[in-house]
Structures are given as structure tokens and as C-alpha cells.
Amino acid sequence: MALVLQSATFLHQYLGSLLHSLPNKSGTALKLGVLSSAQINAASIIHPIETHPDVILYSIASRDASTAAKAAKQYHFAKSSGSYQELLDDPEVDIVFISTPNGLHYEWASKAIQAGKHVLCEKPFTSNASEARALIEQAEKKGVVIEEAFHWQFHPAAHAFRQILESGHHGKILRTEAVMTASPGVPKGDIRWQYDLAGGSAMDMTYALSFTRYALRAQRPQAVHSVTARKSGSDPRVDEAMYSYLTFADPSGHEVHSRIYTDMARKWVGGVVPRLWELPSIEVETEKSIIFFYNAMMPHLYHYIAVTDKTTGKTQYHRQYSGGPLWGNVMTSRGKGGNSHWSTYRWQLEAFVDAVRGKTPAYWVSGEESIWQMECIDMMYQAAGLPVRGGDPEKR
Amino acid sequence: MALVLQSATFLHQYLGSLLHSLPNKSGTALKLGVLSSAQINAASIIHPIETHPDVILYSIASRDASTAAKAAKQYHFAKSSGSYQELLDDPEVDIVFISTPNGLHYEWASKAIQAGKHVLCEKPFTSNASEARALIEQAEKKGVVIEEAFHWQFHPAAHAFRQILESGHHGKILRTEAVMTASPGVPKGDIRWQYDLAGGSAMDMTYALSFTRYALRAQRPQAVHSVTARKSGSDPRVDEAMYSYLTFADPSGHEVHSRIYTDMARKWVGGVVPRLWELPSIEVETEKSIIFFYNAMMPHLYHYIAVTDKTTGKTQYHRQYSGGPLWGNVMTSRGKGGNSHWSTYRWQLEAFVDAVRGKTPAYWVSGEESIWQMECIDMMYQAAGLPVRGGDPEKR
Numbered sequence: 125m126a127l128v129l130q131s132a133t134f135l136h137q138y139l140g141s142l143l144h145s146l147p148n149k150s151g152t153a154l155k156l157g158v159l160s161s162a163q164i165n166a167a168s169i170i171h172p173i174e175t176h177p178d179v180i181l182y183s184i185a186s187r188d189a190s191t192a193a194k195a196a197k198q199y200h201f202a203k204s205s206g207s208y209q210e211l212l213d214d215p216e217v218d219i220v221f222i223s224t225p226n227g228l229h230y231e232w233a234s235k236a237i238q239a240g241k242h243v244l245c246e247k248p249f250t251s252n253a254s255e256a257r258a259l260i261e262q263a264e265k266k267g268v269v270i271e272e273a274f275h276w277q278f279h280p281a282a283h284a285f286r287q288i289l290e291s292g293h294h295g296k297i298l299r300t301e302a303v304m305t306a307s308p309g310v311p312k313g314d315i316r317w318q319y320d321l322a323g324g325s326a327m328d329m330t331y332a333l334s335f336t337r338y339a340l341r342a343q344r345p346q347a348v349h350s351v352t353a354r355k356s357g358s359d360p361r362v363d364e365a366m367y368s369y370l371t372f373a374d375p376s377g378h379e380v381h382s383r384i385y386t387d388m389a390r391k392w393v394g395g396v397v398p399r400l401w402e403l404p405s406i407e408v409e410t411e412k413s414i415i416f417f418y419n420a421m422m423p424h425l426y427h428y429i430a431v432t433d434k435t436t437g438k439t440q441y442h443r444q445y446s447g448g449p450l451w452g453n454v455m456t457s458r459g460k461g462g463n464s465h466w467s468t469y470r471w472q473l474e475a476f477v478d479a480v481r482g483k484t485p486a487y488w489v490s491g492e493e494s495i496w497q498m499e500c501i502d503m504m505y506q507a508a509g510l511p512v513r514g515g516d517p518e519k520r
Numbered sequence: 521m522a523l524v525l526q527s528a529t530f531l532h533q534y535l536g537s538l539l540h541s542l543p544n545k546s547g548t549a550l551k552l553g554v555l556s557s558a559q560i561n562a563a564s565i566i567h568p569i570e571t572h573p574d575v576i577l578y579s580i581a582s583r584d585a586s587t588a589a590k591a592a593k594q595y596h597f598a599k600s601s602g603s604y605q606e607l608l609d610d611p612e613v614d615i616v617f618i619s620t621p622n623g624l625h626y627e628w629a630s631k632a633i634q635a636g637k638h639v640l641c642e643k644p645f646t647s648n649a650s651e652a653r654a655l656i657e658q659a660e661k662k663g664v665v666i667e668e669a670f671h672w673q674f675h676p677a678a679h680a681f682r683q684i685l686e687s688g689h690h691g692k693i694l695r696t697e698a699v700m701t702a703s704p705g706v707p708k709g710d711i712r713w714q715y716d717l718a719g720g721s722a723m724d725m726t727y728a729l730s731f732t733r734y735a736l737r738a739q740r741p742q743a744v745h746s747v748t749a750r751k752s753g754s755d756p757r758v759d760e761a762m763y764s765y766l767t768f769a770d771p772s773g774h775e776v777h778s779r780i781y782t783d784m785a786r787k788w789v790g791g792v793v794p795r796l797w798e799l800p801s802i803e804v805e806t807e808k809s810i811i812f813f814y815n816a817m818m819p820h821l822y823h824y825i826a827v828t829d830k831t832t833g834k835t836q837y838h839r840q841y842s843g844g845p846l847w848g849n850v851m852t853s854r855g856k857g858g859n860s861h862w863s864t865y866r867w868q869l870e871a872f873v874d875a876v877r878g879k880t881p882a883y884w885v886s887g888e889e890s891i892w893q894m895e896c897i898d899m900m901y902q903a904a905g906l907p908v909r910g911g912d913p914e915k916r
Contacts, residue, residue: 298746298765299777350694350807352830367830369694369805381695381777383805391833409765409779411746434748434763437787 128400129422130167133467136425137171140465147177147458154480155182157217157241159208159232160224161195168246168273169221170199172470177457178477179219185211208232212239219480221273222246225315226322227514230255233270234517237262242269242480244472248330251322251514253498258517260491269479272494274334278471278487280462281423282338283450284442288415288431289339295411297374299381300339302332302406304421307399309389316388319361322513326366326504329386331421333368333500335406336382342372343496344503346379351507354387361511364389368504384504424467454486524796525818526563529863532821533567536861543573543854550876551578553613553637555604555628556620557591564642564669565617566595568866573853574873575615581607604628608635615876617669618642621711622718623910626651629666630913633658638665638876640868644726647718647910649894654913656887665875668890670730674867674883676858677819678734679846680838684811684827685735691807693770695777696735698728698802700817703795705785712784715757718909722762722900725782727817729764729896731802732778738768739892740899742775747903750783757907760785764900780900820863850882 156179158165165184173179181201186192189206196204205211212220212235220236222229222245230250236243243263249272250256263270276282289297306329310316316323326333336342347370354365365387372380392398404421407414412434419427429442447461456462456474466474475485502512552575554561561580569575577597582588585602592600601607608616608631616632618625618641626646632639639659645668646652659666672678685693702725706712712719722729732738743766750761761783768776788794800817803810808830815823825838843857852858852870862870871881898908 295746299779350691352807354831354833365830365833383695389833409763411748434761435750437750437761437785 129403129425130164132425133167133422133469134171136465137167137467137470141171141174144175144463144465146174149180150178153177154179154218154477155216156180156219156221157183157185157211157214158201158221158223159185159211159236160222161186161188161191162223164246165195165221165223166199167467168223168275168469169244169473172467172473175458175466175470176473176477178481179473183211183214183217209235212236212241217241219244219476225318226327227251227318227320229322230259230514230517233259234262237266237268237270240266240268244271244273244476246273247334248272248322248327248498248501249494250498252512253495253502254516254518255514256491256495256498260495263491269476270491271476271479272489272497273469273472274489275468275472276331276421276423277334277338277489278475279423279468280444280446280448280451280471281417281427281429282420283487284444284448285415285417285420285429286338287449288429288442289408289410294413294415294431296376296378297340297380298409298411299383300336300406300408301383301385302335303385303402304329304332304404305385305387305390305399305402307387307390307392307402317356317358317362319359319511319513324363324366324505324510324513325386325388326363326368326501327513328388329404330497330501331404332384332386332406333504334497335404335417335420336372336384337497337500339406339408340372340380340382341375342380344499345370345372345382347371348503348507351504353508353510355510363505363508363510366504366508368507422468424465450486525799525821526560528821529563529818529865530567532861533563533863533866537567537570540571540859540861542570545576546574549573550575550614550873551612552576552615552617553579553581553607553610554597555581555607555616555618555632557582557587558619560642561591561617561619562595563863564619564671564865565640565869568863568869571854571862571866572869572873574877575869579607579610579613605631608632608637613637615640615872621714622723623647623714623716625718626655626910626913629655630658633662633664633666636662636664640667640669640872642669643730644668644718644723644894644897645890646894648908649891649898650912650914651910652887652891652894656891659887665872666887667872667875668885668893669865669868670885671864671868672727672817672819673730673734673885674871675819675864676840676842676844676847676867677813677823677825678816679883680840680844681811681813681816681825682734683845684825684838685804685806690809690811690827692772692774693736693776694805694807695779696732696802696804697779697781698731699781699798700725700728700800701781701783701786701795701798703783703786703788703798713752713754713758715755715907715909720759720762720901720906720909721782721784722759722764722897723909724784725800726893726897727800728780728782728802729900730893731800731813731816732768732780733893733896735802735804736768736776736778737771738776740895741766741768741778743767744899744903747900749904749906751906759901759904759906762900762904764903818864820861846882
């Protein structure tokens with residue numbers, strides 16, 4: 125499903141750039157380098173940059189020089205390279221976007237930091253929490269900006285969702301249920317099936333945990349009741365699916381019971397119908413209401429937040445494609461409140477560039493936040509009896 | 521939906537009695553009296569008795585003598601009466617079945633006990649827990665059998681369900697979700713909408729709580745996190761729907777989080793399609809599996825117990841229409857293991873007659889059990905801010 129969503133985002137952005145005038149770049153625009161030639165780059169960084177006046181596609185690196193050159197030509201990067209390190213050694217590069225396989229995030233984010241670059245790193249941030257802690261420490265020492273690319277959290281809909289949860293109208297939160305599945309499943313041979321590259325459903329589909337922790341403003345779980353993995357047939361260290369049942373505390377300290385279900389090979393209905401409608405989502409039950417955020421991962425394509433009032437039985441639908449509680453009063457690079465054709469990645473870029481420019485971004489995924497997220501994932505793997513991904517950077 | 525199920529049960533039993541030979545009654549068969557001319561009588565007691573050799577339809581009472589006479593004629597009762605008390609005063613009556621509105625259960629069960637009758641009383645047992653405690657005490661003093669008619673618990677499928685839960689194959693129970701809804705809704709003017717008759721969804725749809733407590737062998741909840749009622753428009757003391765979120769302890773003391781949802785006016789899909797498929801059910805998630813018992817209330821009509829193994833993703837379906845872990849080795853009044861065309865009510869009658877005859881019944885809903893059930897319901901009403909039904913029998 126993620127693949128389908130990404131393709132749809134690509135199309136959405138492509139049409140957006142055809143239909144909307146592109147800005148002139150400022151003479152001092154930040155220069156971005158991309159580490160890897162992953163398919164996701166087009167949606168997650170290249171198209172967003174096209175509509176941002178203060179950052180340009182400067183350099184792209186791949187382990188294979190011709191692949192990099194081809195990508196550079198296709199997307200109008202100024203330079204390309206067959207070596208990640210060569211890109212990092214270029215003093216012109218201001219920002220590095222890391223879209224390597226998960227297992228390489230730490231190594232290359234760390235090297236980018238050492239090279240004095242600001243880093244936007246694909247999710248999951250690292251292979252485990254100790255890598256995350258090390259990266260955050262390194263970035264602080266070096267005085268560079270680093271952020272895990274939890275793009276969905278930047279979208280106006282995520283903040284409409286949070287505003288509803290925190291409006292005081294719905295009472296305290298009782299339980300949450302977050303789901304992210306792939307149906308059709310993640311293709312065989314994909315890097316997400318590879319343990320050595322820090323694959324697994326809880327890693328790749330870290331969104332479901334992110335929806336949960338975001339809704340609750342939670343750190344680590346208070347209790348891990350049960351985590352059960354469905355192991356990959358080809359590598360029992362890789363979770364094809366993961367069922368987690370955790371207790372978190374909400375900001376007032378009330379306990380909340382959270383189910384998190386990720387599945388890279390979700391069974392089709394009757395074995396014949398892929399569950400195309402099962403988009404990443406979260407249901408939050410409060411004392412008074414049941415609040416369901418559909419397609420929380422890519423709300424720019426389509427989403428709704430359905431709020432069912434238990435005391436009346438009525439359901440109200442909310443949508444937020446621009447402005448809203450977070451962005452409504454923000455003067456973005458393209459006007460007040462942003463644009464409704466912006467993807468989650470574009471909203472994220474807006475904040476990231478602001479942070480690099482020393483301005484207070486409208487929203488931020490802090491280093492602490494990414495450490496907590498990885499700590500949760502480590503706890504889930506431990507509870508499931510699977511090995512925590514990656515190694516300990518201090519032991520390298 | 522309950523109405524549809526009851527009609528289907530009636531048809532199921534009617535066809536059953538056409539297709540299967542009826543037994544000759546024993547010369548010393550127990551004589552049953554029915555208090556009320558409620559529609560449910562046909563399914564819940566009259567047809568079951570037709571296939572039991574040791575109990576006969578002896579007497580039926582209604583507040584209106586002609587209604588009683590008509591029912592007696594239709595169903596071949598020996599006698600009828602326009603007075604409940606007159607039926608109770610008849611020394612020939614051995615067993616009384618009480619199907620009055622909920623709010624009258626206590627009064628007439630109590631009077632039946634005083635008259636020395638054994639009592640099978642429709643669910644919910646009473647209006648509240650203090651009435652339940654009083655009845656159980658009275659029956660013990662008088663030395664008569666009394667039981668709440670939780671017929672579904674007697675069906676072989678309920679015990680196949682319990683056997684699966686307690687097989688040791690699925691790990692400990694994490695959470696349960698029990699649902700009972702009416703769509704089309706309970707008709708306007710029905711006694712279930714009347715506060716003075718102890719109406720309300722948590723009362724009438726006490727099954728959903730029963731599924732939950734049965735699955736967990738639970739007594740009272742450890743914690744009532746939240747209970748929210750959707751109040752009836754015509755009487756705010758009556759819960760059209762009730763959403764409960766409770767913590768119970770399983771028999772090993774592990775905490776289990778339970779959602780219980782009852783709704784007497786369930787919204788149709790898109791306002792146009794009644795949710796006919798939403799039969800009373802319970803989902804139990806354990807560490808290893810998700811176990812779903814569909815149509816737990818009337819499994820004789822149709823049911824399945826779907827067991828999805830989280831570690832393999834495979835689902836196995838179980839069905840049990842006769843025999844099984846509870847009844848397999850029991851010599852019933854109609855042979856070993858009972859009959860697959862028996863309704864839940866017929867299985868219940870089998871056990872009830874055994875108890876009256878001084879034999880150990882295959883299964884029993886104890887007085888303690890009914891007190892706990894009513895204590896839970898009282899707690900739910902209190903947590904929802906609605907009045908506990910009925911009065912305190914000690915203050916009468």
C-alpha cells in the first residue's frame with residue numbers, strides 16, 4: 125500500500141507543479157545533496173524542493189556513478205557522484221537528505237554531521253535507540269540541524285487531529301488502535317525484508333507507532349503487555365507483521381491502552397481482494413468520543429478525521445489540507461497558511477528549511493522524540509523475542 | 521436484531537419439532553408454569569419443553585385472563601390464569617418461568633420462591649444487585665432451585681469457545697471486545713425503553729457483558745475506566761446505547777481490558793442499510809491469537825469461532841452444534857451429547873430439569889454469578905451517571 129501511496133503522491137505533486145507556478149530560487153538558496161537514488165526521493169524531497177524558493181537540488185550520490193548521473197539529469201541536480209563520501213566532502217552542500225536503507229542511516233547521517241551538514245533522515249531514524257542517541261549527541265556537538273523525516277506530522281491534518289484530541293470536548297483518552305498494512309504486500313526481495321539493512325514491519329511501518337505516540341504525546345510505554353511477531357519465512361529475525369499491546373501515559377498521567385498492528389504481507393480478503401482501502405490510520409477512543417484519522421500517513425492525498433460522539437451517536441467529519449491550528453497564521457515561503465496542494469513532505473521541508481535558517485519552525489520532530497521512538501521499537505523487538513536491529517555505535 | 525434472531529429461533533425450533541419425533545412425557549413429568557404471555561416464551565421455554573420428556577407445559581398466566589387462555593390453547597397448556605398469584609398458588613406447579621418485564625422479575629421470582637416453586641428467570645436476573653442478592657438468599661432458605669436464563673452459556677459452542685481460550689495454546693488474554701446491537705432498532709414503545717420496567721441497553725443486552733465475564737471467568741471489574749451512555753430521547757434515564765471500558769482480572773490475576781458496546785438503536789450503514797450481519801459477538805485477543813465468537817447469543821442458528829494465529833496469520837474456524845467439551849459425554853434426556861437441532865434454550869432446559877431433579881447439571885449459572893453480573897451492571901450505570909434500576913428490596 126505504501127508503494128501505491130507513494131506513486132499517488134508523486135502524481136499529486138507532479139500535477140501540482142504543472143498546475144501551480146514554480147517559485148524563482150533565491151540567489152542564496154540552500155544546496156541540498158541526496159544520499160541514495162531511492163525511488164522515494166522523487167516524492168519525499170525532489171518535488172517538495174521544486175516549490176521551495178530557498179533550497180535547490182544541488183547534488184545526488186549513488187554507489188553507482190551512472191545511476192547517480194541519470195537521476196541528476198532527470199531531476200536537474202547540478203552535480204552527481206558515485207560516492208556518498210564525495211558528496212559529503214563537497215563544501216557547497218548545506219543539507220543532506222538520507223534515503224539509504226534503514227541499516228545505513230546511522231553511518232551516513234553520522235558522516236554527514238562530521239562533514240558539518242544539516243541532516244534530514246528518512247524514518248526509521250536509525251536501527252536502534254543507541255544509534256539514535258549517538259546521532260543526536262553528535263549533531264548537538266557539531267551544531268547542525270538533524271531531523272527524522274516524520275513528514276505526516278507536519279501536515280495540517282495531523283494538527284487538526286491533535287486539536288480535536290486536546291480540545292477538552294472529548295474527555296480523557298482510553299485506548300488507541302493504529303494500523304499500517306501492505307496489501308498487496310511489500311514485494312519479495314525488497315530491502316524491508318532484510319535483517320542486515322534493519323528491515324521488518326515495525327521498522328518500516330514505524331508510522332503506526334508514531335501515530336500512537338503523537339496522539340498521546342507519549343514517550344516510552346509504561347508497560348509492554350504483549351508483542352507478537354509473525355516472522356518472515358525467509359528470515360525469522362524479520363517481522364512480516366507485528367502485534368503490539370502497550371500501556372502509555374497521556375500528558376496527565378492517565379493510562380492508555382494501545383494496539384499497534386503493522387503488516388508487510390497483509391492477507392487479501394478471501395485471498396483475492398487486496399485491502400487497498402486499509403490505509404494507515406489510527407482510532408482513538410476517549411471517554412466521550414471515538415476519533416478516527418484515516419490515511420494519517422499521507423493526508424494530502426485524501427484523509428478524514430471522523431469524530432463519533434458516543435452520547436449522541438452522531439459522526440462529524442473533519443478535513444484540513446492547509447492552514448488550520450498549526451499553519452493558519454504562519455507566513456510560509458509561499459504565503460500565509462501554506463498551500464492545499466502541498467504534500468506532507470513539502471510541509472516538512474518548509475519547517476526544515478526554517479530551522480536551518482535559524483528561524484523557529486512551525487513544527488519539529490525533536491531528537492528526543494526520535495530517541496523515544498527508537499526506544500519503543502527496541503522494546504517491541506525485545507518483547508517479541510526478536511533481535512534489536514543494528515549494533516551499538518559505541519562498540520564500533 | 522434480537523427480534524430477528526428470536527423469530528429465526530422460533531422457526532428453527534418449529535421445523536426441528538416437525539422433523540424430529542417428540543418424546544412421550546413421563547408420568548411424573550415436572551409441571552411448568554409461565555408468568556407472562558411474552559412473545560419470547562415460544563422460543564425460550566415452550567418449544568424447548570416439547571422435546572423434553574420430563575417437563576410439561578402445565579399453566580400460563582397473564583394479567584389478562586383471555587390472553588392467557590388464548591396462549592394456553594395455542595400451545596396446549598393444561599391451564600391458564602388471569603392472575604400471576606393464582607398460578608403460584610397452584611400446588612401442582614413445580615417450576616416457574618418468569619418472562620415479565622425486567623422490573624417485575626424480583627417481585628414475581630420472590631413470590632414464586634415463597635410459594636415453593638423452582639424458578640427459571642429471564643435475563644437480566646433482576647433490576648439491580650441488591651435484588652439479586654435477596655432472591656438468591658430467599659431461594660437458599662426455601663431450598664428451591666433458581667437460575668438466570670443465560671441460555672447461550674449452555675450451548676455446546678460456548679464451551680468450545682471456552683476450551684479454545686483455556687487450551688493453553690494462545691497465551692494470556694490481553695483484551696476483549698463484546699458487541700450487541702439492534703439494527704433495525706428496538707421498536708418504539710417496547711418495554712426495553714421504559715425506565716420503570718428496568719429498561720436500557722445494558723439491561724436488555726446484558727449478553728455482551730455476559731460474553732465478557734464468561735470468557736474471563738471474571739467476577740466484578742477491577743477498574744471501571746469509563747462508561748458513556750447515549751441516552752434515550754424520550755427518557756434520559758434509559759441508555760439507548762452504552763460504551764463501557766473496564767479492566768477485569770483473568771483467573772490468573774492478569775489484567776484484561778474489556779470494551780462492551782450495547783446499542784438498541786444502532787445506526788444503519790449510510791442511514792439505509794440495517795446492520796443485519798452485526799450479530800452479538802465477542803473478540804478476545806490473547807498473546808498469540810485473536811479469537812472471535814460470532815453470534816455467541818444464538819449459536820444454534822449459526823455461529824463460528826475464528827481463531828487467527830498472530831504468529832502465522834492463519835485463521836481456523838470452529839463450530840460446535842452438539843456434544844463437544846461440555847456435552848460430549850453427557851447422557852441427556854434425548855441421548856448422549858444432546859442434539860444438534862437443540863436451541864440454546866433447549867440445552868439450558870436440559871440442565872435446569874437435571875438440577876430440579878437433584879442431579880448435577882452439565883452446566884450451571886450460579887446465584888453468585890448472577891449477583892456479580894448485576895453488580896457490574898449497577899457499576900456501569902453509576903459510572904455513566906445514570907440511576908441504578910429498581911429499588912432496594914430491604915427498604916420495601
